[in-house]
Amino acid sequence: MTETRSKFEAVIFDVDGVLVDSPHEAAWQESLAELMTGDWQDLRAETSWHEDAFTPEVYRQVLSGRPRMDGARAALEFFGVPDAEHRAVEYADRKQQRLLRLIDERRFRAYEDGVRFVAAVRAAGLAVAAASSSKNAGLFLKAIPAQGRPGVTLLEQFDADLSGRPVAHGKPDPELFLTAAAELGVPPATCVVVEDAISGVQAAKSGGMAALGVARFGDAEDLARAGADLVVASLDEVDVDALTLGRLVRRAHGSD
Template sequence: MRFDEYAFFDSIDAMNAAHMRTPSLPPVSRLVPTMTSLQSKTSGLDVPQILSAAIFDVDGVLLASPHERAWREALGGFAEPALFTTKMYQSQVAGKPRLSGALSALQALGVPNAEKQASAYAQRKQERLEELIDAGAVSAFPDAIRFVKAIMALGWPIAVASSSKNANGMMTRVALDEQHTLLDAFDANVCGRDLREGKPNPEIFLLAAGELPAAPAHCFVVEDAPAGVEAARAGGMVALGVARLGDAASLWRAGATLVVTSLDEVSIDKLSRGQLDRVSI
């Protein structure tokens, strides 16, 4: 794009906020074209990608997990917990392996000797997370469950890919139906694998695609974090951004092909034809 896309997408969020106060008006995001026509430019392909498989991140996409809360509450003694905002979580921690996230957060907060303290912070966060999970502080996003079931109904192979080593345990706590948990929905699972590099490196998504009967170019990745979107695009995949926190602009900037606030906005009819697009209004 030759225009100032940063200012453009920031203005979209501001306009959406104004539209929220006027229910009769559609969200401005619906007026922004999907990037189907730009896929060849951003992915390096000469033709639009025909999709046939899906890869899901977990935290923030499928589950409302207590990760952010655990990171914040574990900060006591390292920095002021109130400084750990949702924006900081999304930009510095989300999608990264535990130790990398801890180091990134401490550095962003200006904590002295962050490298030496990151391991202790990461361990404290893990202990707090386990306490919150045991207390039942995990739930699934209803739109995500509907979307997963819709993809399954298409007969498409599905993978789940999270850097969190807690992802599988959390998904077993969510019922997909009377006989299956959310974890049972996936044909491939690379959650918590030891990786050489975390997101935005595409390693985790390429690993997931390698366990599906589909080439990376035919996969779309569902992500809520800019680092995850960047990782998907770096792997030659289409990226579907889920802006549950009013952060659509950052997902567009990261290179998302389409950004929605709910997965109910994705057209299953068009997806059945290999196209990622919004439901027509």
């Protein structure tokens, strides 16, 4: 996106995959394996699931960016598990229990480019909000130090935190992002949404917002096809000064 539009006033961040390399994927994968080799083992012959079937691509295409129950249902339907609507409750609960254990074990890390980008857009005068579908996002953000501010957590850097906020419709519906814009007091058209998930990019565009895709896993083409205005491998590539002029572009080569 090289054209100038109305000045950007806010940046809305997804958390998992953008700011945090979290154990969500591991929790979903391990929980399903536990069920399919345990309580649900009699169902295996009716499904396409096997030990190597839950790949990172399946996570990104089917689960990433969705609210917990929507993701559980989508994954079970993907693998052809009978009565997916009913079994999704058990799967989602099992996943949450495993995720909390993985968080306790500190099986996550911050994406440092994401932490730097939050600090940079704040310094440029833009409002910032966290808007993850996950109710656990705050646990991660509280554990990450803010850039250049000893004793301050990344969570404290946000003007609004809507992570895990109940909404009638999850991504790719734009409701969560539109709610974030409303809480920040800015029009949707002046917001940039930072997402790593296809469903999140679609939600941003449906809400009339600019979408900045972060391709952490070589999925730049997928994010571009979903409608991202700019796709980068690292948020360090984004020209923050240009955002204040309404332009979502890469930094010039060699710029500081």
